[in-house]
Each structure stands twice: as C-alpha cells, then as structure tokens.
Amino acid sequence: MPKPLSQKTIEIVTKCIPALEAHGIAIAKETYKGLLADKEIADLFNLSHQKDGTQPQSLATALLVYAQHIKDPSALKSMIARITEKHVSLNIYKEHYPYVGKALLNALKKVLGDAASQEILDAWGEAYWFLADVLIEREVEIYTKHAEQKGGWRGWRQFKVAEIKQECEDMKSFKLLPVDGEPVLKHKPGQYLGLKLEIEGHGSQRRNYSISSAPNEEFYRLTIRTVKDGVVSEWFNRKVKEGVIFELSDPSGDFTLQHADAPIALISGGSGLTPMISMIGALAEKSTSGKLHYIHSVRTQETEAFRNYIRDLAGQGKLQADIFYTEGKKADEGTNLRTHEGRVSKDFFKNALPNNTICYICGPHDFTVAVIKALKAHGLKQEQLRYELFGSITDAELAVS
Numbered sequence: 001m002p003k004p005l006s007q008k009t010i011e012i013v014t015k016c017i018p019a020l021e022a023h024g025i026a027i028a029k030e031t032y033k034g035l036l037a038d039k040e041i042a043d044l045f046n047l048s049h050q051k052d053g054t055q056p057q058s059l060a061t062a063l064l065v066y067a068q069h070i071k072d073p074s075a076l077k078s079m080i081a082r083i084t085e086k087h088v089s090l091n092i093y094k095e096h097y098p099y100v101g102k103a104l105l106n107a108l109k110k111v112l113g114d115a116a117s118q119e120i121l122d123a124w125g126e127a128y129w130f131l132a133d134v135l136i137e138r139e140v141e142i143y144t145k146h147a148e149q150k151g152g153w154r155g156w157r158q159f160k161v162a163e164i165k166q167e168c169e170d171m172k173s174f175k176l177l178p179v180d181g182e183p184v185l186k187h188k189p190g191q192y193l194g195l196k197l198e199i200e201g202h203g204s205q206r207r208n209y210s211i212s213s214a215p216n217e218e219f220y221r222l223t224i225r226t227v228k229d230g231v232v233s234e235w236f237n238r239k240v241k242e243g244v245i246f247e248l249s250d251p252s253g254d255f256t257l258q259h260a261d262a263p264i265a266l267i268s269g270g271s272g273l274t275p276m277i278s279m280i281g282a283l284a285e286k287s288t289s290g291k292l293h294y295i296h297s298v299r300t301q302e303t304e305a306f307r308n309y310i311r312d313l314a315g316q317g318k319l320q321a322d323i324f325y326t327e328g329k330k331a332d333e334g335t336n337l338r339t340h341e342g343r344v345s346k347d348f349f350k351n352a353l354p355n356n357t358i359c360y361i362c363g364p365h366d367f368t369v370a371v372i373k374a375l376k377a378h379g380l381k382q383e384q385l386r387y388e389l390f391g392s393i394t395d396a397e398l399a400v401s
Contacts, residue, residue, distance in 0.1 A: 002133035012123035024060030026111045034103035043204045081254045084138045089194030089252035097132045151183035156247035167305035173223040183217040187251035189279040194249035210274040214281025225271040255388035262356045269297040269363025284318045292319040300328040346374040361387040
C-alpha cells in the first residue's frame with residue numbers, strides 16, 4: 001500500500017480546488033502538450049480524443065475530483081477502476097508514470113505562474129505519486145491475473161481479420177483470430193480491447209473498441225461504425241480486408257455483466273449497442289422476455305445494426321425490445337418488439353421497467369446522462385445503474401459514481 005498522504009499535502013491540495021475550477025482545462029492542455037512532445041509517450045494516446053478536446057477535459061475533471069476527495073480517496077474507487085482498466089488496455093507501465101508527473105508539475109507552474117509556489121508543487125508531487133502508486137499496484141495485479149488465465153497474455157498479441165460482415169449501412173463486424181493459433185482469454189460481456197495499429201499516412205494509432213461477440217476462447221468480434229473523418233473507423237470500414245494483421249491487448253473494462261436474479265435492461269444509443277450485443281449473447285440462452293429488456297436508440301432503419309438478430313431473439317421469447325428511431329419512420333413491430341419514432345423519453349421509463357431492474361447504459365455522453373436522470377426520476381437508485389461512456393469521462397459526478 002502507498003504511504004498515506006501528509007496532512008499538510010491534503011490541506012494544500014484542497015485549497016487548490018478554486019484554481020482547478022478556474023484553470024483546470026488550461027492545466028490539462030499544458031500537461032498533454034508536454035507529454036505529446038515525446039513521440040514514444042505520444043504513441044500511447046488516442047489522439048482523436050485530443051482533437052475533440054475530451055482528453056484534456058477528462059484530465060481536468062480527474063484533477064478536480066481528486067482534489068475534492070483527497071481527504072477520503074475511497075470515494076474515488078470507481079474512477080480508479082476505470083483508469084486502471086484503460087491503462088491496462090493500452091499497456092501503460094510503471095516506467096511511464098514519471099513522464100506524466102513531470103508534465104503535470106510543469107503545467108501547474110506555467111499556468112498558475114507565481115501562485116504555484118514550491119510548497120504547492122511539492123504537495124502536488126506527493127499527491128500525484130500517491131495516486132500513481134495506487135494505480136500501478138492495481139495494474140500489476142490485473143496484468144498478472146490476465147497472463148495467468150487460460151488464453152491470457154501480457155503486452156501486444158497479433159490477430160488477423162478472419163471474417164467481415166456488413167451489419168448496417170455504416171457498421172461492419174470483424175472476426176479476429178490469434179495469429180499464433182492458441183486460445184484467447186474469455187472476456188467478460190461488456191469489456192473492450194486495446195488496439196495498436198499502423199495506418200499509412202497516419203502512423204501509430206491506439207484505440208479501444210468494445211467486444212460484440214459472446215464470450216468464448218476462440219475469437220473476438222469488433223463491430224465498428226464509420227465516423228466522419230475518423231482515422232481508424234474509416235480505415236476499418238473502407239480499407240481493411242480479410243487477412244489484415246494488427247495487435248491487441250487482452251480484454252479490459254469494468255462495465256461488465258453482473259448476473260443477478262433481478263430483471264436486466266440494456267439501454268444503448270448508436271454504436272453503444274456493441275457491449276450490449278455481447279451481453280445478450282451471454283444471456284440469451286438463459287433469459288426470457290420478462291427478464292431481459294433491450295432498449296436501443298438509432299438514427300434510421302438503415303443504421304440499425306443486428307436488426308435481424310434482435311428480432312429473432314424477441315420472436316423466440318428470449319428478450320423484450322424497444323427500438324427508437326430518431327430520424328425517419330419507425331420499422332414494423334413484432335413479437336416482444338415495439339418500435340418508436342423520436343428519442344427515448346423520460347416518460348417512456350415511467351412504466352417500462354420493474355423498480356428492481358438493473359440497468360446497463362452505453363452511448364454518447366448526452367444520451368447516457370439523460371437516461372440516468374430519467375431512470376433516477378422514476379425511482380431507480382444509483383446502485384442499479386451501470387454505464388459506459390464513449391471516449392473520456394468529462395462529468396465530475398459521473399467520474400465518481
């Protein structure tokens with residue numbers, strides 16, 4: 001266990017909260033500026049999150065939340081879990097942490113100027129390494145556990161594209177087999193993979209994509225939607241052919257299916273359906289329509305991935321489904337399946353779910369926040385809500401819940 005923080009450091013960091021509220025984004029941007037100046041370190045990051053600004057916002061949120069809870073870091077349990085899982089997916093190791101610590105302290109000094117006294121910098125140095133040691137310790141545990149399991153590995157492992165399937169007009173699925181022909185680590189439904197790619201004209205790229213296949217020891221399936229000007233998503237959907245080889249880290253993520261006696265609702269928006277499809281694959285054999293409810297929001301019928309799969313399961317009584325089309329006309333309804341025009345509304349949840357339902361939510365930030373608020377308004381408690389956000393978490397409340 002890391003050495004406890006000194007009381008002096010706790011007091012100084014707490015007093016920095018107003019400065020973080022006012023200058024957090026600037027500090028985060030300056031931190032990344034220092035980190036990305038080193039190509040070896042820059043290659044560890046998903047640079048698309050730099051372009052859209054979510055990565056600096058996420059770091060600023062994390063710094064603020066850490067300062068707000070530094071008196072009782074146990075409140076940061078969920079945030080720490082998310083960070084460690086993401087680090088493991090990108091193969092972040094102990095030796096990378098000094099770069100971040102140095103960049104953060106330099107950023108504090110540059111942005112805050114004379115207000116960043118040596119006493120403040122020393123306090124933040126101690127606070128940074130306390131949290132870093134917590135993360136490093138947990139990451140070592142995860143790396144070791146994964147490597148010891150059947151099919152597990154450490155570092156990067158080569159996989160080849162064995163099969164490609166068009167799921168809808170802007171989404172394809174890619175079946176991935178290990179080049180070495182050995183078993184793969186059986187993932188938990190809801191987890192994602194880290195990808196290490198070399199794309200002509202764009203160099204080294206890192207991404208995370210949720211696994212859409214049901215758990216097995218033979219292969220993984222990724223289902224990827226084309227995003228306009230998205231370097232990696234466009235490469236997958238327009239250029240990748242069967243036989244292409246790239247590297248993966250083993251499955252990571254804490255947004256995982258927890259088997260319970262209570263009813264389960266899987267609520268997704270857009271490509272947020274991918275972890276839900278994996279969960280459905282794991283649950284379908286045991287489920288009935290009264291126990292599993294799939295609620296999905298999509299733009300049009302043409303952009304509805306896994307359309308026939310969901311209808312088949314609903315027809316067999318394996319699940320109940322509600323599909324919302326935010327643009328264009330709704331599709332025909334079927335056994336255990338209802339369709340709607342427009343967005344998932346707060347009123348929809350009024351009578352849609354039993355009050356003991358466990359809800360899994362995945363989609364764009366605004367969608368996820370709106371669904372969480374709607375479910376809470378109808379009496380569901382925080383412990384009944386589990387969610388995964390696209391990209392980086394930029395909301396302080398979501399970061400610690």
